[in-house]
Amino acid sequence: MNDYHIDTFSTSGDSIDDSESDGVIVVGAGLGGLAAAIRLQATGHDVTLIEARERVGGRAYQLQDAGFTFDMGPTLITAPHLLRDLWTLAGRNLDDDVDLVPLSPAYRIYFSDGRHFDYGMGAEQDEEEVAKFEPQDVQGLRDFLAVTEQIYERAFDDLAGKPFNKLSTFLGAIPQLARLRADRSVYNLVSRYFRDPNLRMVFSFHPLFIGGNPLRASAIYSMVPYLERQHGVHFAMGGMYSVVSAMEQLFRDLGGQVIVNSPVDEILVNKGRVAGVKTRNGGEHLAGTVVANSDVMRTQLELLPPRYQRRGMKRRLDGYRHSMSCFLLYLGVNRQYAQLKHHTIVMPPDYKKLLRQLFDEDGLPTDLAFYLHAPSKTDPSMAPEGCESLYVLVPVPHLGHGIDWQREAEPFRNRIIRTLEEKVGLDGLEASIVTEHRFTPRDFAYDLGSWLGSAFSVEPTLFQSAYFRQHNRSDEVDGLYFVGAGTHPGAGIPGVLLSAEVTSGMVNREHPPMGPSAPPRVSTQVEEEKSDLPHMETVWHS
Numbered sequence: 310m311n312d313y314h315i316d317t318f319s320t321s322g323d324s325i326d327d328s329e330s331d332g333v334i335v336v337g338a339g340l341g342g343l344a345a346a347i348r349l350q351a352t353g354h355d356v357t358l359i360e361a362r363e364r365v366g367g368r369a370y371q372l373q374d375a376g377f378t379f380d381m382g383p384t385l386i387t388a389p390h391l392l393r394d395l396w397t398l399a400g401r402n403l404d405d406d407v408d409l410v411p412l413s414p415a416y417r418i419y420f421s422d423g424r425h426f427d428y429g430m431g432a433e434q435d436e437e438e439v440a441k442f443e444p445q446d447v448q449g450l451r452d453f454l455a456v457t458e459q460i461y462e463r464a465f466d467d468l469a470g471k472p473f474n475k476l477s478t479f480l481g482a483i484p485q486l487a488r489l490r491a492d493r494s495v496y497n498l499v500s501r502y503f504r505d506p507n508l509r510m511v512f513s514f515h516p517l518f519i520g521g522n523p524l525r526a527s528a529i530y531s532m533v534p535y536l537e538r539q540h541g542v543h544f545a546m547g548g549m550y551s552v553v554s555a556m557e558q559l560f561r562d563l564g565g566q567v568i569v570n571s572p573v574d575e576i577l578v579n580k581g582r583v584a585g586v587k588t589r590n591g592g593e594h595l596a597g598t599v600v601a602n603s604d605v606m607r608t609q610l611e612l613l614p615p616r617y618q619r620r621g622m623k624r625r626l627d628g629y630r631h632s633m634s635c636f637l638l639y640l641g642v643n644r645q646y647a648q649l650k651h652h653t654i655v656m657p658p659d660y661k662k663l664l665r666q667l668f669d670e671d672g673l674p675t676d677l678a679f680y681l682h683a684p685s686k687t688d689p690s691m692a693p694e695g696c697e698s699l700y701v702l703v704p705v706p707h708l709g710h711g712i713d714w715q716r717e718a719e720p721f722r723n724r725i726i727r728t729l730e731e732k733v734g735l736d737g738l739e740a741s742i743v744t745e746h747r748f749t750p751r752d753f754a755y756d757l758g759s760w761l762g763s764a765f766s767v768e769p770t771l772f773q774s775a776y777f778r779q780h781n782r783s784d785e786v787d788g789l790y791f792v793g794a795g796t797h798p799g800a801g802i803p804g805v806l807l808s809a810e811v812t813s814g815m816v817n818r819e820h821p822p823m824g825p826s827a828p829p830r831v832s833t834q835v836e837e838e839k840s841d842l843p844h845m846e847t848v849w850h851s
């Protein structure tokens with residue numbers, strides 16, 4: 310049973326005519342799709358956003374049940390200036406629509422010996438925390454932040470916002486990448502500045518937030534602690550979905566159209582040029598430009614007509630390594646846990662072993678790591694009084710690693726609850742659950758159309774980044790573009806907002822808006838079709 314609260318959006322009543330159109334269709338309304346749609350609509354295109362699910366948001370979905378509100382995917386905002394840029398481009402002010410609050414500490418991080426590190430409380434307090442573990446690492450922290458400041462300035466400002474469709478652009482960036490020692494891993498770089506093994510985890514785990522393995526993600530990704538120091542870690546009051554809703558409203562206010570419950574089954578191509586899309590109910594929406602926010606693998610291997618899947622494309626796509634997946638529990642509990650902060654991370658006893666098991670080995674990991682989100686610590690409206698809305702994320706291998714989730718989900722869930730009770734000290738957790746839902750790697754695959762059920766798309770490694778990542782413009786079909794986690798620069802909210810900037814910039818250069826134009830043409834009437842994709846598994850406690 311699909312038991313979570315749904316506000317079904319109407320289709321903005323698109324009355325469709327038959328005239329030719331220079332309109333843009335964005336397939337998929339994740340944060341990247343929404344941001345691209347806003348940017349393109351704000352710069353003069355007629356944009357129609359077509360989403361498979363009942364609501365927009367993609368991974369940033371929301372679940373409401375029994376008075377509890379859960380963000381289902383992203384929870385932390387690390388580069389709010391990118392959202393501000395989007396609002397500014399649309400002639401509006403983010404603060405009028407979204408209430409962002411900085412968190413301190415940004416995270417509490419527990420280690421298997423029971424100690425914890427409160428991270429992200431400002432320069433002085435961070436140094437005090439480091440000194441508790443290893444006084445000599447205080448200087449290491451200063452040096453680490455100095456070097457990652459340089460990485461941030463080069464990588465975030467110069468590389469991430471640039472299209473990397475041409476080999477020449479990549480070759481031009483090589484001296485820069487060499488200077489940044491992009492060939493080293495994050496863990497390798499961090500280990501040069503910190504002696505203490507716990508501190509090495511604290512300052513190297515961030516690639517996991519975008520599906521990267523700290524042992525092989527390029528040292529470029531070690532800039533995240535610097536980014537967090539500069540811009541803070543924020544929570545959007547009401548949860549991440551308040552950002553999604555505000556983006557949807559912004560897009561509609563600009564005149565954009567949203568169609569939900571309409572999985573796109575085919576990208577229409579005519580003589581090598583994109584012509585529009587066909588949805589599952591047979592509706593054909595014609596458009597001169599299509600921006601795909603759907604999974605990059607599925608878009609090319611399943612939505613494009615086979616004759617446009619040029620030789621070498623499948624081999625290139627098959628060669629990608631994919632990020633790990635996640636097993637998520639959303640627990641409404643009738644008590645509160647003082648040892649949890651808004652964001653709490655629980656490190657595994659053997660970090661490197663877990664990373665190997667997550668990325669390279671088959672089967673379930675033998676030890677677990679957790680990320681716990683307790684937003685009611687900051688926003689009491691997220692749970693009934695005296696209760697906690699608790700989101701438990703456990704990273705697990707993707708579906709290519711031979712785990713039968715239909716069989717394993719229930720015992721794995723029991724193992725998680727037991728571990729949280731026994732090792733993390735969440736006493737009486739099982740008994741205090743009022744409502745419970747879960748999202749497994751199968752749901753990433755079936756509900757979100759994610760290749761191998763990966764949570765963050767293509768794994769961010771040096772040779773799967775920039776030129777080597779899916780280009781923001783198709784090499785096969787003119788007028789087809791990509792936006793979102795699988796394309797440059799990559800996953801995470803900052804990554805997909807930047808990808809929207811890169812992609813919309815390319816569209817504007819290559820297919821500028823042609824003045825007032827008709828909305829995309831459709832051959833059947835307005836759609837509100839029911840997706841037949843399987844729904845997330847849910848479990849009730851009453």
Ligand SMILES: Cc1cc2nc3c(=O)[nH]c(=O)nc-3n(C[C@H](O)[C@H](O)[C@H](O)COP(=O)(O)OP(=O)(O)OC[C@H]3O[C@@H](n4cnc5c(N)ncnc54)[C@H](O)[C@@H]3O)c2cc1C
Binds near residue numbers: 369602
């Ligand atoms: C559990 C989890 C926690 C995370 N936490 C954070 C965090 O705290 N901070 C952070 O910065 N990042 C976080 N991330 C990463 C971040 O959420 C994602 O990288 C980002 O939201 C992905 O956005 P996207 O634009 O690629 O689209 P997605 O969210 O992948 O959305 C794609 C959309 O396309 C739709 N679609 C797919 N196929 C079709 C089709 N054929 N027709 C029509 N529509 C289609 C889907 O239904 C979906 O709505 C997290 C990710 C996960 C999974």
